[in-house]
Each structure stands twice: as C-alpha cells, then as structure tokens.
Amino acid sequence: MIRFMLGRLALAIPTLFIVTLAVFAMVRAIPGDPASAMLGDLATPEMVARLKASMGIDKPLPVQYVIWLGDVVSGDFGRSIGNDEPVGPLIWERFKVSASIVLLAVALASMVAVPAGMIAAWRQGTATDLGLIGVATLLLSIPSFWLGLMILLVFGLGLGWFPILGSQALSGSWREWAAAIAMPVLTLFLVEMGSIVRMSRAATIDVLRQEYITHARAKGLSESAVMWRHAFRNAFAPTWTLIGLILGALLGGIAVVETVFTIPGLGRLLVEGIYTRDYPVVQGCILMIAFVYVVVNLIVDMAYPFFDPKVAR
Amino acid sequence: MKRQLTLTLAALLAAGTAMAQEPQPGGVLKIASTSDIRSLDGTRQDANTDAVLHHIFDSLVAYRDDMTVGPLLAESWETSEDGKTWTFTIRDGATYHNGKPVKAEDMVWLWDRLMARGETTGTPWLCQPVFDGSGSLKVNDVSAPDDRTLVFELEDPSPLFLERMADVICHIYGVSPDNVDADGNWIEGSAIGTGPFKLKEWKKEQYVALEKFDDYVPVDAPRSGYAGDRTAYVDEVQFVVVPDSSAAEAAALAGQVDVTPLSNLDRADEMEAEGMSVLSAPGLSLTAVLLQTQDPLLSDVRIRKAIAHAIDLEQLTEVTTSGLTKANPSGVPLSSAYYGEEFANWPDYDVEKAKALLEDAGYDGTPITIQANKRYNSMYNNAVLLQAMLAQAGITAEIEVLDWAAQLDNFFSGNFQMSSFGYSQRTDPAIIYGMFIGDKDTYPTAQWDDPKVSELYGKITSEADFDTRRDLLVELQAKMAQDVPILPLHYWPVVQMAGPDVHGYEAWSLAKPRAWGVWKDQ
Numbered sequence: 038m039i040r041f042m043l044g045r046l047a048l049a050i051p052t053l054f055i056v057t058l059a060v061f062a063m064v065r066a067i068p069g070d071p072a073s074a075m076l077g078d079l080a081t082p083e084m085v086a087r088l089k090a091s092m093g094i095d096k097p098l099p100v101q102y103v104i105w106l107g108d109v110v111s112g113d114f115g116r117s118i119g120n121d122e123p124v125g126p127l128i129w130e131r132f133k134v135s136a137s138i139v140l141l142a143v144a145l146a147s148m149v150a151v152p153a154g155m156i157a158a159w160r161q162g163t164a165t166d167l168g169l170i171g172v173a174t175l176l177l178s179i180p181s182f183w184l185g186l187m188i189l190l191v192f193g194l195g196l197g198w199f200p201i202l203g204s205q206a207l208s209g210s211w212r213e214w215a216a217a218i219a220m221p222v223l224t225l226f227l228v229e230m231g232s233i234v235r236m237s238r239a240a241t242i243d244v245l246r247q248e249y250i251t252h253a254r255a256k257g258l259s260e261s262a263v264m265w266r267h268a269f270r271n272a273f274a275p276t277w278t279l280i281g282l283i284l285g286a287l288l289g290g291i292a293v294v295e296t297v298f299t300i301p302g303l304g305r306l307l308v309e310g311i312y313t314r315d316y317p318v319v320q321g322c323i324l325m326i327a328f329v330y331v332v333v334n335l336i337v338d339m340a341y342p343f344f345d346p347k348v349a350r
Numbered sequence: 351m352k353r354q355l356t357l358t359l360a361a362l363l364a365a366g367t368a369m370a371q372e373p374q375p376g377g378v379l380k381i382a383s384t385s386d387i388r389s390l391d392g393t394r395q396d397a398n399t400d401a402v403l404h405h406i407f408d409s410l411v412a413y414r415d416d417m418t419v420g421p422l423l424a425e426s427w428e429t430s431e432d433g434k435t436w437t438f439t440i441r442d443g444a445t446y447h448n449g450k451p452v453k454a455e456d457m458v459w460l461w462d463r464l465m466a467r468g469e470t471t472g473t474p475w476l477c478q479p480v481f482d483g484s485g486s487l488k489v490n491d492v493s494a495p496d497d498r499t500l501v502f503e504l505e506d507p508s509p510l511f512l513e514r515m516a517d518v519i520c521h522i523y524g525v526s527p528d529n530v531d532a533d534g535n536w537i538e539g540s541a542i543g544t545g546p547f548k549l550k551e552w553k554k555e556q557y558v559a560l561e562k563f564d565d566y567v568p569v570d571a572p573r574s575g576y577a578g579d580r581t582a583y584v585d586e587v588q589f590v591v592v593p594d595s596s597a598a599e600a601a602a603l604a605g606q607v608d609v610t611p612l613s614n615l616d617r618a619d620e621m622e623a624e625g626m627s628v629l630s631a632p633g634l635s636l637t638a639v640l641l642q643t644q645d646p647l648l649s650d651v652r653i654r655k656a657i658a659h660a661i662d663l664e665q666l667t668e669v670t671t672s673g674l675t676k677a678n679p680s681g682v683p684l685s686s687a688y689y690g691e692e693f694a695n696w697p698d699y700d701v702e703k704a705k706a707l708l709e710d711a712g713y714d715g716t717p718i719t720i721q722a723n724k725r726y727n728s729m730y731n732n733a734v735l736l737q738a739m740l741a742q743a744g745i746t747a748e749i750e751v752l753d754w755a756a757q758l759d760n761f762f763s764g765n766f767q768m769s770s771f772g773y774s775q776r777t778d779p780a781i782i783y784g785m786f787i788g789d790k791d792t793y794p795t796a797q798w799d800d801p802k803v804s805e806l807y808g809k810i811t812s813e814a815d816f817d818t819r820r821d822l823l824v825e826l827q828a829k830m831a832q833d834v835p836i837l838p839l840h841y842w843p844v845v846q847m848a849g850p851d852v853h854g855y856e857a858w859s860l861a862k863p864r865a866w867g868v869w870k871d872q
Contacts, residue, residue: 069755073762075394076476078774078785081484082793085762087474120388122554131555186596194600201601202590204556296594299601301555305593309385312725314755 042339049331056327057109057320061102064319070094071118071314092118094316105320114324115317119309124321128303132288132325135295135302138218139287142225147280150230154237155272159264161242169234177231185224185297192220203298221298225291229283236279241272274341281337288333289326373854377870379584381863382598382610386555386591391529391536393467395476400518401862402558402589404576406447407523407543410438410457410500411516412576415858417634417685417777419516420577421569423452423524423544424500433507433814440498443567446526447548454494460525461492463534470534477520485784486811487514509814513778518576518860546582546866558589560865573867575858580866583854587865599847602626608852608870609863612845615672626847629857630674632685633844634775636782637728639720639736639837640797644790645767647718652711654834658697659704660743661736667840670731674843680827681783683841685859687816688779692824695831704743717746722770725754732839733770764794772842775860779823780810786836798835 072088073080080088089095093104108115114124150173157169193201203217244250245268253263292304303322310318387402388394408423421427424438444452465482468474481489488505495501504511515521524544530536541549546568547560562582571578592598595613602610603624612618618628641648641657648654663677678684680693697703718740722733730751737747747768752760760766776782787807788796806826813819830836844861851871858864 067753067756069753069759073759074755075396077396077758078761078795080476080762081479082762082795083484084474084476084479087468091468091471091474120386120394120554189597189600194604197604201597201604201606202592204591297597299592299594299597301591309593312753312755 042335045335045338049328049335052331053324053327056324057106058102060320060323060327061098061105064314064316065098065101067314069314071316074312074314075118105317109324114321117310117318118315119313119318124317127318128306128321128325131301131303131306132329134300135291135304136288138221138294138300138302139225139284139291141218142222143229143280143284143287145222146226146230146233147276149226150233151237151273151276153230154234154239154276155241155264155269157234157238158241158245158272159260161245166238170238173231173234173238175231176227177235179228181224181228181291182293182297184227185221185294188220188224189297192223201299203300218300221291221294221300224294224298225287229287232283233276233279237272237276240275241268244268244272247271277340278337281333285330285333288329373583373867373869374872375583375585375869376872377584378586378588379609379852379865379868379870380588380590380607381865382592382601382607383558383589384591384593384595384598384611387552387558387589390539390541390549390552393471393536395519397862398589402560403523403541403543404518404545404862405547405560405587405865406541406545406549407525408444408545408580409516409521409523409576411512412521413516413518413777413860414574414577415856416574416687417683417859418687419512420574421571422577422580423569425569425571427512433509434504436502436504436511438500438502440500441567441569442498444524444544445565445567446524446528446544447542447563448526448528449565450526450528451497452524452544453497454500455497456525456527457500457522458492458494459527461522464522477517480514480517480520486808487511506812507814508812509819510778510780510811513781516576517777518775518862546580547587550586555591557591559586560588561586575860576862576864580864582866583869584865589863602847602849605849608849609855610847611861612847615674615843615845618672618674618845621847625850627850627852627855628845628847629855630846631844631857631859631861632675632683633841633861634683634685634777634859635842635861636681636683636773636776636785637732637839637842638771638773638786639732639839640761640766640769640771640786641834641836642764642767643797643799643835644764647713647716648767650711651833652707653713655697656704656707656711656713656743657740657745658834658837659700659707660745661739661837662699663696663839664699666732666735666739669735670728671840671843674845675840678840679838680830681785681838682779682823682827683777683782683859686777686779688820688823690820690824693827695824695827697831697834701743704745708744713745715744715746717748718767719748719750720768720770721750721752721757721760721766723752723754723757726772728842729770729772736768736770762795764790777860780807780819783807783823783826784811798830798833800833800835803829803833 072085076084116123117127153169157166160166192198199216199219250267253267290304290307292308295302295305307322383398385398387399388396392403410424411419412422414420423441423444425441427438429436440452440454464475465478481487487508489502490505491503493501526542529540529542546563546566548563550559550561552558562585568579568581573579590607592601598610601607622628641654643649663679667677679696682689682693720733722730724730733749737749740747773785786797787803790796790799810819810822813822844857846857848855854868
C-alpha cells in the first residue's frame with residue numbers, strides 16, 4: 038500500500054511539471070497583458086512599456102518561465118500584479134473558503150444521493166424510481182448560477198434566513214459563518230446530487246443483476262441485507278470515483294457560485310486573475326487546482342480497497 | 351428623455367426632502383463596490399480604489415457637481431499674469447488623521463515622491479505623463495514658501511492645469527509623510543490622510559470600513575461633487591465587495607447594503623416600486639465605436655460617412671440606456687458648460703444616403719468586423735444594434751466577441767476594423783477630444799490622425815477664454831462630422847440606487863459614491 042502511494046506521488050511530479058509548462062504557455066498565449074489591463078485606456082504606450090518592464094514581463098518567455106519555476110520550487114509563487122500580495126498565502130486563504138463549502142456540499146449530497154440512487158435501483162420501474170430519477174435529471178439540468186440566484190431570492194431576500202453578502206459574515210462567529218455558507222452549500226448540494234443519484238442508481242442496477250445477488254436472495258436473505266451487505270459496497274465503487282471527480286472539479290473552482298453569493302473563494306480569484314491578466318495569480322491557482330486533483334485522486338484510489346477487495350490484491 | 355426627466359425630478363424632490371430634514375448623525379452606511387481596493391497608497395489604482403481613497407484623502411482641488419473646479423484641501427488659488435505660476439492656499443485648520451497640521455511642504459514631498467516613483471520602485475506613477483511634458487502640460491517646479499502656500503511653476507501657461515489637478519485619478523492630495531518609514535517605504539496598512547473618514551479596517555475581498563474623522567474641518571464652501579464641505583454624518587462607511595450586480599441589487603432590497611450602482615438600467619422602475627431611490631446623472635464616459643482609418647476599407651471617408659448615416663443614434667441610445675440619456679456624437683458631455691446644439695452636428699440618419707455613398711465608393715459587400723466584449727454588456731449591445739443597422743444599409747458586419755483585456759490590447763495596438771468601445775470618464779471637452787486625436791504611428795490609440803486637426807486641438811488646449819475656446823470646439827466638431835474618424839454614440843449615464851432610510855445621497859456625473867453629507871434614519 039505504501040509503495041502504491043509513493044508510486045502515485047512520484048507520478049504526480051512530472052504531471053505537475055507538465056502543468057507548469059502548459060499553464061505558463063496558455064496564460065501567455067491569450068491576448069492582452071497585465072500592464073494594459075491595469076492602466077486601461079488612460080495609458081500611453083510608454084507607460085505600458087515601463088510598467089511591463091517593472092513587472093518583468095518584457096523578458097523573453099523562456100527566461101520568465103525559468104525564473105517563475107525556480108521560485109515555485111522554492112515555495113515562492115510570486116506576488117499578485119493586481120494588489121501586490123504574495124500569491125501563495127492568497128491562494129491558501131481562498132482555497133480554505135472554497136474547500137469548506139465544497140466538502141460540506143459534496144458530503145451532504147453523497148449522503149443523500151447514494152441511498153436515493155440505490156432505492157431507485159431497488160424499486161426500478163416503479164413510481165419511486167421515476168420520481169427520484171426525474172428529480173435527479175431536473176437538478177442535473179439546472180445551471181448552478183440560476184439555481185443560486187433563485188435560492189438567493191427565496192432564502193436570502195424573500196425569507197431573510199441567510200445573509201445575501203456571504204463575505205461579510207464569513208469573518209464572524211461560527212453561527213454567522215454557517216449562515217454565510219448555507220446558501221452556496223445548498224446550491225452545490227442540489228446541483229451535484231443529480232449526477233450522484235444517477236450514477237448510484239446505474240451502478241446498483243448493474244450489481245443487482247449479478248448472480249451473487251440472486252444467490253443471496255435465494256439463500257433467503259432479507260432485501261435490506263442484500264442491499265446493504267452485498268450490493269452497496271460493489272455499487273459504491275464507481276460512485277466513489279464520480280464523487281472524487283466532482284470534488285476535484287469543485288475544489289478547483291466554483292466561481293459562479295462564489296460570485297452569486299459574494300464568497301471570496303479560489304474560483305473567483307482565478308476568474309478575476311484571468312480578467313486582469315494577473316499572471317502569477319492565474320498560474321498559482323491552476324497549479325493549485327492541478328495539485329488538488331492529484332491529491333483527491335490519490336485519496337480516491339487509496340480508498341478503493343475498502344469497497345473493492347480485488348483492488349487491494 | 352421622459353424617463354430621465356422623471357428621475358431627475360425625483361432626485362430633486364428627494365434632495366429637497368433631504369434638505370428639509372435635519373441630518374441625523376450616527377449609523378453605518380454600506381456602499382456596494384464591484385471589487386476590492388488595490389492599495390492604500392495609490393500605487394495600484396482602479397475606479398473602486400479611487401472611490402475609497404477619496405474619502406480618506408482630500409485632493410488639493412476637486413470637481414463640483416457641474417464639473418467646474420472647487421476648493422477642497424486648498425481653500426483658494428490664484429494664477430500669475432503670464433499663467434505659468436499657480437499659487438494654492440491650504441485651508442485653515444486642515445489636519446491629518448493623526449492630529450498633525452497639514453503643511454504645504456508635505457505636498458512638495460508627495461509630488462517629488464510620485465514623480466520619482468518610476469526610478470525608486472520601478473512602477474511609475476500612472477499620471478506622470480500628464481505633468482512631465484509628455485503631453486501639453488509640464489510642471490517645472492513645486493515649492494512651499496510657507497506652511498499654507500503651495501506654488502506650481504509651469505513651462506507654459508495651461509488652462510487645463512486646474513482641471514488636471516482636480517482629476518479624480520491624477521491629483522495631488524493630503525497624504526501625511528508619517529505614512530512612510532525611515533527608508534521611504536509605505537507602512538503596511540497605513541492611510542493617514544486629511545479626509546472626512548479615516549481607515550478603520552480593511553478586510554481583504556470583504557470590505558473596507560472607514561470611521562468618521564471627528565476633527566475634520568471642512569472648507570468654507572457648499573458641498574458639491576468632490577469639492578466643498580465634506581462633513582460626515584454617519585459614524586462609519588463600509589465599502590462592501592459585491593462583484594455580482596444581481597446580488598448587489600438583492601442585498602440592497604434586503605437592506606444589507608444602502609447604496610449600489612444600478613447596472614441593469616431597465617430595472618429602474620421595478621427598484622423604485624420596491625421603495626428604493628433611483629438616482630441618475632448625465633455621465634462622462636464616452637461610449638463610441640472606433641473606426642480604424644488605416645484599414646483599406648475604412649480609410650475611405652465615404653465608407654465611414656455611409657456607416658454614420660446608417661446608424662440611428664437616437665434609437666440606439668434609447669434602447670441601450672433605457673432612455674436615461676440622449677445621443678451625443680461629440681467630445682462635449684451633456685453636463686459640460688460648453689455643450690450646445692452645435693455639438694449635435696453629425697451625419698443624419700439616412701439609409702438612402704448611406705447606400706448612395708457605398709455605391710459611390712464601390713463597396714462590394716466585404717464584411718467588416720466589429721470587436722466587442724461581454725464584460726461590459728453595453729458595448730456588446732451597441733455592437734449588436736450596430737450590426738443590424740448596418741445591414742439595413744447593405745453593409746455586412748460580423749461581431750467578434752473578445753474578453754475585455756484582449757480588446758483593450760487591440761485598442762493599444764490599433765488592431766481592429768471597428769471596435770465597440772467605452773472610454774474612461776473625462777471631464778473637460780479638450781481632454782475628451784484629446785483621447786482620440788493624434789499621430790497614429792506614435793500613438794496607435796489615436797483615432798483621428800490629421801495634422802490640421804492636431805493644430806486646431808493645440809489651440810483649444812492653450813486657449814483660456816471660454817467663448818473663444820467654445821468656438822474652437824464647435825469648429826472641431828464640425829470637422830469631425832466631415833471626417834467621421836470615430837463614431838461617438840453617447841455618454842453612459844450614471845445610475846445608482848439608495849435605500850429608503852438613506853438621506854442626502856446624490857448621484858453625480860463622476861459616478862463615484864460620496865458618503866459625506868449623507869445620513870440614515872436612526
């Protein structure tokens with residue numbers, strides 16, 4: 038197991054190196070530059086040129102890349118062009134905010150959606166199945182920004198249960214913090230539940246068709262014993278993979294939800310960085326997202342043996 | 351226009367009601383801001399940063415509501431007979447937030463610091479080219495003969511000098527030298543100014559909280575624009591970061607912010623029905639469509655004129671601004687004292703004339719590309735309407751949607767055929783025309799490259815007499831209507847809304863929120 042983990046970690050190093058190259062090249066390839074974006078239409082070409090020189094973005098691209106990579110390896114992600122803050126701590130602060138919302142939302146969604154998917158599979162073809170799959174498909178089809186705005190209007194504006202400006206409450210007591218993240222968590226919970234229900238249902242249907250399930254039923258085991266003891270562990274493995282992918286994707290950016298609920302998270306930092314061509318911030322954010330993907334996948338892989346003994350062997 | 355009049359009347363009535371009421375001190379005023387500020391020392395600026403810093407620091411002089419220049423940190427000023435020496439008197443009793451008196455030599459220190467910043471930090475002051483002779487203005491020397499007298503010596507007389515000193519971005523302001531350490535570096539988190547509010551807390555990406563400066567001694571002049579009496583009534587003002595306009599509107603309706611810009615202009619009625627005060631003022635941001643006159647097709651003045659004839663400016667403006675302003679194809683904003691009907695001089699909307707000009711020019715249907723972006727929806731909307739209007743005249747136009755930074759980059763390099771654009775706010779007509787007059791080889795951002803026009807523009811910038819200057823501006827506009835080097839459409843209106851318990855708040859042409867003179871029901 039330890040060799041497996043070390044092997045996966047070693048594989049992550051070339052992956053992250055390729056990511057540094059790709060992100061550096063892509064960020065530089067898009068038109069526009071931070072000097073022009075910062076100065077706006079007030080600037081003269083001389084001012085833009087001077088600011089580019091002061092930012093170090095007038096140097097040849099390979100030189101810029103080597104300097105940045107050297108700094109990153111030594112733990113220095115540079116300073117934000119927009120507000121001169123060190124990028125490393127800036128990303129970490131924002132990541133913590135995003136992670137708290139995402140982890141809570143995905144955990145809640147999994148706890149509700151996995152059993153719901155199994156029940157739908159168990160009651161396949163009945164009204165319960167149709168109802169559950171209908172709700173799941175509906176949730177899957179709703180764009181997160183629209184759902185977020187509706188939740189904001191109903192629970193924030195209409196009922197006044199939660200603060201509309203999440204950012205303000207984040208720095209308060211734990212109660213205020215919980216109130217601040219309630220609406221974004223609810224949005225993500227609903228949006229992600231759809232796909233998890235569908236996956237859980239499909240995987241369970243597949244397992245329920247297996248001969249060992251028929252055998253278990255033939256032995257006279259109760260339906261609940263068949264479902265939870267025999268079907269659940271096998272059916273959960275593919276759903277667990279999906280949850281890992283969802284976690285990786287969401288931890289990397291829930292910019293839309295963060296914008297709607299005024300949450301200063303990693304996604305909003307990345308989007309603002311792209312708008313203003315804040316190269317160090319964009320590069321740092323994408324590197325962080327890649328790292329999170331690697332770590333989440335590693336955790337998912339390590340957890341597999343608990344659900345599928347064949348993997349452990 | 352009806353809607354604009356209604357709103358103006360409503361604003362006047364609200365102002366009248368507010369004036370009739372006695373200000374109630376206390377409370378917290380929350381103003382929605384689309385992004386966090388970038389710095390406290392002004393090294394990194396944007397519109398939101400400037401808005402906050404103007405509450406902490408008083409500029410020497412400032413714009414009034416009517417875009418004339420009024421007193422602020424300087425209570426008066428005079429100019430020498432040759433127009434080269436400007437002498438400002440610092441207002442009596444002005445102190446910094448740390449209790450120390452403001453001295454004219456502090457302004458000299460700030461001036462030297464700003465002008466030398468390019469050498470000392472590598473990041474030049476954004477406004478250095480305004481004052482170093484790169485343009486028409488050169489400041490040779492700044493001195494402080496005594497504690498309350500500040501003297502600027504210019505290379506040549508400039509009627510624009512005072513306007514430049516009042517600029518919301520490029521100005522000299524009351525900054526205490528105690529903000530920097532012994533090495534001259536700005537102390538982290540420091541913001542000791544002279545304004546009506548002092549820094550309380552900056553919670554990054556959340557809010558900037560300012561508290562009332564109790565020892566603020568206002569200048570003896572009525573509150574107007576950024577100038578005059580800036581006495582604060584609220585105990586605290588918070589600039590709350592709300593990037594999404596819909597969330598800002600919802601927060602205002604829920605009473606979680608008191609003042610917010612209204613970006614969806616067509617929602618003004620709905621907001622008023624909900625009890626919000628919708629406040630509008632004529633804007634200063636020129637919305638225009640740039641024409642690349644070096645493009646093989648658009649270098650033909652007949653094609654450019656055909657485009658101008660094909661556009662129904664009134665209809666386009668009515669649609670994109672929900673009738674909150676009127677078309678204005680000139681470099682003179684509606685709120686300017688120079689404005690008059692002469693500045694409506696522009697090729698009339700006449701599709702048949704457009705078709706005749708196109709035929710004369712031998713236009714063969716070659717598509718023209720209009721660059722636009724969706725960060726600023728109004729620019730995209732203008733491009734869509736333009737495309738439809740051009741199609742009526744037989745001109746094929748394609749819209750290329752870029753992100754704003756890419757479009758701005760193309761603006762700097764002149765890399766476009768047509769570009770649906772919006773300039774930043776400028777106050778003086780000469781400065782506005784100056785944005786697009788110049789040599790394209792040296793400044794690709796220039797749209798109108800004609801030596802005779804540059805000569806006429808030079809006369810305007812050096813002319814001090816109002817009437818003569820206005821005549822020259824009229825002449826310039828007439829020439830622009832002939833050459834059509836750019837398609838000015840209108841000036842984007844300023845629309846903001848305030849909660850029902852907010853009094854004394856007013857929108858003004860420079861769009862920046864002002865928390866002084868405002869109070870809330872207690």
